[in-house]
Amino acid sequence: MLEVLGLTKSFGLQAIFKNFGLNLPQGRFTVLVGPSGCGKSTL
Numbered sequence: 103m104l105e106v107l108g109l110t111k112s113f114g115l116q117a118i119f120k121n122f123g124l125n126l127p128q129g130r131f132t133v134l135v136g137p138s139g140c141g142k143s144t145l
Contacts, residue, residue, distance in 0.1 A: 103128045
């Protein structure tokens, strides 16, 4: 399992994630889908 709690990331004054949480169960495939520039690679 992968768990992320309370993640905050910013570039300068621009907040990208603020108090982000994520829980990915073991044994499952999970994908991140979104438009260019939305923060997939940053996560």
